[in-house]
Structures are given as C-alpha cells and as structure tokens.
Amino acid sequence: MRNLLIWGLVAVGLVLLPHGLSFSQQEILVFLTINVLLVASYRLLTLTGEWSLGHVVIMGVGAYASALVSKKLGVYVPVAILFGGLMSALIATLLSFPLFRMKGFYFLIGSFAAGEIIRLLWKRFRDPFGGAKGLKSIDPMPDFSIGIYDFDFFEPVSYFYFCAVVVGFCLWILWRIEKSPVGLTFHAVHWQDKLAEASGVNLRAYRTLAFAVASGFAGISGALLAHYIGTINPNSFDIEVMVFVLTWAIVGGTATFYGPILGCIVLTILNEIVLREMGFEQLRPLIYGAILISSILFLPDGLESLVQKAVRTLKRGNRQRSAAK
C-alpha cells in the first residue's frame, strides 16, 4: 500500500514536472529520459563483468533500423521502434560470436573496433544509410488523442510523456530480469565464473543473453531518439557519446540498479542546467573530465555509495530512537 502511494506520487510528479520548465529544458528532459534507458541497459551488460565501448553504436543500430523501416517501408512508428530494438539485439547476438572470445581489456577494445566498423559502414554506404550526412526527416511519432489529452509529438511535453511510459516499462522489465534467477546468474557469471561453470551454468550463453537484452533496450532508446530529433548521422553515435555513458555509469556506480541512472540524472542536471546557464560553455568538457577523475579517485563506489550511507545512517537513527522508547 505504501509502495503504491510512493509510485503514485512519482507518477504525478513526472506528469507535472515538464510544466515547470522552459522549452529548452523540456527538450533536455526528453533526452535525459532516453539516456536513462541507455545507461540502465548498459548496467545490465556490466552485470556480467564486461565493459563495452560499442554500446552507443548498438543504440545507433536501433535508431537507423527504426528510421529506415518507417521511412522506406512506411511502418507505423511504435512498431518501428520495437523493430529497432530487435535489430540491435540481433546485431549484438551476431557480434557476440567474435567478441566473447575476448575478456576484460581485449573485450573493451574489440567492442570498440566492432562499433567503429559499423559506424564506418554507415558512412561508406550512402544507400541506404545516407553516408556521412546520415538520415534526414525521419517520420515523427503520429499524433493521437486519448480523450483527456491530445498528443502532439512536435511538443517536447507530449514526447516526454510517451518516452516516460516506454522507458518506465523498459526499466520495469530490466528490474524484473535482474531480480529473476537469470539476473542472479548474471551476477554469478561475473563474480564466481569458475564456480558458476562448475555448477553447470553455460557462461557463454548467459553472457550472450545479457549482451543481447542490454543491446535490445539500447536499440529502443536509439529509436526513441531518432523519431524525436528527426535526423541521425554516424557522428551522433561516436566514441564521445560513449564516454558520456561510461561517465554516468562510473560516477553513479554500477553496484545497484539505480546507481547509473542517478549518475545520468545528476550529471545531466549539472551539465545542462547549471553549467550551460552559468555560461561555462567552453569549460564543460574540462569540468566533465575533472568530475570523472575526482569520482574515480575519491568516490570509487560512485554516488550510490553516498545514498547507501545516508540510508544506513537514517535506519540506525530510527532504530536508536525506537530503542530509546
């Protein structure tokens, strides 16, 4: 009952949230929502212990696939977005055959190489990928009405509601996966790989599963992005974007489900709202780099460790208070 109340309040808060913001802040809110899904899906991948540098390109696969089927074949946009996710999962499954022969640093570099090859293929083949200029005038989400609210998807507020529902649903699935026996096996594959293998766990299959599922959700986030901004090109998914995703995950911490999401939200607010409005445009990469370095030096367990500490302190306080009674 209490949980229901909390989630109800969160939902009401999210519905009201965009109305207190300026137009450009509403746009940032849409990107933030999409990035939350991206970074949450990245965490599923890191659960099995592998750090990929190709995740943003996989996101791009979803964006390109969804944009192309809606543009060339006239597929209904929500179906196209779903198709984008499936395409990303499929490409990831194919890539897993060469990539999962590698571990650790080699996987990192291998995933980077695979991602760059895909990006260069988009650049090289003007048909159908549009070359270096990419795809333009991608079909937007068609408007519709649910009686009390008319969705006009050129409005960031409408698209934010749409994204929030899609992303919320995806996050719920990701959460369910993590708490299921499959998710526990992912943990085992990372921390106790020998023991897991000895207990009959097929390591390769579970790593592939995590990779494919994480990529599928990244693909959906890419498709959501493509149909909102309407134009994508190979540089929208380059290594610099990947560095941002990595920063969110590292600064937030990857031990908990909410860690990377927290990192993404805090850094986006800091980056877009605080730094941009204070006029530090040119200094932003410098500050971002400094944040990355100081968090790895001084807060190696991420922002989530601060939250955990706060929760523990609160609980201890409560216990002491009830003991005093």
Next chain:
Amino acid sequence: MLDLVAQTSLNAIYAASYISLIAVGLVLIFGVMGVINFAHGELYMAGSYAVVAVYADWQMPFFVAVVAGMVFVGMLGLLMERGLFRPLRDNPLGGLVASIGFLMILQALATLGFGVRMEHIPPVTQEIISFSDKVRLPMSRLYVIVAAVVLLSALWYFLKRTRFGWALRASAQDPEAAELQGISIAQTARIAMFIGAGLAGIAGALTAPLVSVNPHMGHTVIVTAFIVIIVGGVGSLEGAVIASVVYAFVHTFVTTFFDGVVADITGLSLMLLVLIIKPTGLFGSADRA
C-alpha cells in the same frame, strides 16, 4: 604504376615512423604501469601544440620547439603518473577511466588556449628530394623517419643494454621481485611515463607542420595506436614496431587504391581478426613487456 607504388611506399614508411613512436610509448606505459593510456592521442596533440606555440608563435627554431614539445609532454606524463596512475595502482579499470578524464581536460585546454580552428604552421623546409618525376619525399617527412629510427634504436639500447633499462624490464615483468632486488618501482614508473609520453610528444611535434593541428587530432591517432598494439601484441615493443610498419603499408595502399574509409575498415577488421584468432597479438606473449 611503378611510380605510384614507390610513392605510396614512401608515404607508408613516413606513416610507419610516427605511428611506431606513438605505439611504442603506449606499450611501454602499459608494460610498466599496467594501464592502457587512453589519453595517449592527446599527448600527441599536446606535442603538436607545443610546436605551434614555440615555433610558430614565439619564432624559435624548429629543433628547439621539438625538444620543448618532448619535455613538456614528458612532464604531462609525470603528472599523470603522480596524480592518476599511482593512486589507482590497484584498480586497472580506474586508471583507464582516469586517463579518459585527462583526455577531456587536455582537449578542453587546447580549445581554450588555441581555439577549435585548425592551426597552419609555416613549413620548416620547402626542400623536396626527387627520386623521379613522380616519386618525391619532402624533407620534413624525412626528418620524421630519421627521428623515429634514431629514437627507437636509442630506446632499444637503453632498455636492453643499460642498468636502467634492465631495472625497467624487471619491474615490468614482476614488480614485487624487482622491488626485493632494490629496484625502486616508483622510479621506474616515472622513467617509463616520461619516455612513453615524451615519444608521443616528439611524434606530435615533428608532424605538426605536416598535418592540420586541432584539438581533436588525437582521436584518429589513438585508434591507430590501439590497432597497432593489438596486432603487435600488447606487451611487445618489437611487435609494436613491426605492426606499425604492417599497418602503415596496408592503410596507405588501401587509401591510395580505394579510399580512406575502406582503409579504416580494413585496419579495424585486421585488429578484430587478430583479437579473434590470437588475442595475445602476432608477436606477443600473454605477459607484460
């Protein structure tokens, strides 16, 4: 046709020279520190900007600018060792992430100091060596080739024939055993970082008049360096040099006969192929240098 092949080969030798300087530095740092330095491309960029400042802006001789570039970038290497890699010794992923942060800072500083526009530097020399009508080698490219040969030979002598080099290799192989023998790990780490970063700085300084200097020039360089060290075997200095030559020839010839994007795809595919078939590289063992 023969002319074209000869000219392309000359271009490839030039490319191999500066690539091997960068890749050898990267391998050296990895060998001793156990960290993959993602900021290595930006160290190269810093070397180029040192030349922009000292040679183009302050009108000092080119040679002075190159030495200044090497020392400056070497100092940056020492800074990274002290500020990032030493505190993060027990955290290999941490060192890598910290170097990404450092890369962003260097890029931002270059943008702040010099702007995003490309810097064009007055040529050091206009001389061109002509072998025939169509086969020519600009003198400034020859400098790079000569510098690479001299520096890499000197490094080889230093590592294989001197006490310092012996200590350096020992601490790369087994830090604890080396420390028991009275070798200072911190000392060898500093030497390796200074040399490794300094080599990238020299490569940047020497090529500055030949390329367009901009804050993002490190990106292509680091990708190339990664391909080279993977193909050569992450721990092997000799492998890095051989792989630089192989990569430079493949990339230059494919660029000449097809186009640049196909050449990039070929290089990356080569790396993936090596990773799949023999992840320790063509010339490397699984251990560090």
